[in-house]
Amino acid sequence: MDVRVGDILEMKKNHPCGSRRFAVLRVGMDFRLKCEGCGHEMMVPRLKIERRIKKICRDGEGEP
DSSP, X not given: OOOOTTOEEEESSOOTTSOOEEXXXXXXXXXXXXXXXXXXXXXXXXXXXXXXXXXXXXXXXXXX
């Protein structure tokens, strides 16, 4: 799965704050994600995240 720094991930399940959107801060064996709702940052293993991604949003894609 092609996930890059700066992407916004929309997940299948909500964060406890209610937001489903996370910004990608670091990519590798682990992802460093920042919740768009509350600003909480977390390190999560790649396999766990790749299973839970619903949609990847990139800046400039899909806009006229």
